[in-house]
Amino acid sequence: MKTDGFLPRHRAIECFHQKGNKLFGIKFKISPVIFEKKINFSEYREYIFPLSYLMDSGMLVKIKTSTSFEERVSILTDYFxxxxxxxxGxxxxxxxxxxxxxxxxxxxDFITPVEDFAKQYNISSRTLQRYFETATSISTKTAIQIMRIRKATEHLATDPDTFNSADYGYYDHSHFYKHLKSFLQKNTLKKLQPHLRLLEKLHGK
Structure with a gap:
């Protein structure tokens, strides 16, 4: 990637590090940029687009010319x-x-029906769906399920001894395993075969 990029959070990106790479990323559940810009997320389904028009040009210059990671963090924290x-409010x-x-x-809590969340806020399920699509680019259910699989996978990777798929609302380990595979792309699946075999062994216990 030769320039700045904006990537909706539901899209995967793989980075292959090599000498000379300069990567600086920010991860938001909901990016503050939507406070000031109305974004049509349907435009971002397949490609990475320039970030420049979404942020003040002077801010981009400050970030690129800063001398350290800590300085970039400070600049962007103040900005957002x-x-x-x-x-x-x-x-x-x-x-x-x-x-x-x-x-x-x-x-x-990854299993509460969307309808229940809507009732809590006295709005319709369709209205809540619209809110999520505006704020995250994806539906209520999809956003929650992405969070679910990420939290569960992070737990499994960092502390497998305490991992219990039931803590994340899965019926059993095979249910978790099936959900995990549904989020992996074909190319990624090939690279993760050794790790998936470990999961299969865990399932067999």
Whole structure:
């Protein structure tokens, strides 16, 4: 990649590090950029597009010319916090999406029906769906399931001895394994065969 890029969070990207690479990424559940820009996420389904038009050009220059990682973090933290403070309380849909995602992550609640979440906020399921598509580019269910598999996989990778698929709402290990494979692309599946075999062994225990 020779220039800046904007990639919706539901798309995978693989980076092969080599000498001379300069990578700096930011991961948001909901990017503050949507406070100021109306984005049609359908335009970002297949390719990586320039980031320049989504951020102030002067800010991009500051980031690129900063001398350290810590300085870049400080610049961007100040930039995004000002946006969040400016629009705090004025965007109800984003607040609702943020609260639901925080609830799911903090409570490992990945099985509550979308209809129940909608009732909590006195809105229809269709309205909640629209909120999620505006804020995250994907549906309510898809966003929650992506969070679910990421949290479960992170737990399995970092502390396999305490991992229990039931803690993430899976019926059993095979249910988790099937869900994990559904999120992997064909090329990625080939590279992960040794790891998948480990999962299969765990399932066999």
């Amino acid at each position: 916090e000002k946006i969040i403070d400016q629009y705090s 004025s965007l109800k849909p984003i607040e609702i999406v943020s609260q639901i995602l925080a609830h799911c992550e903090n409570n490992r």
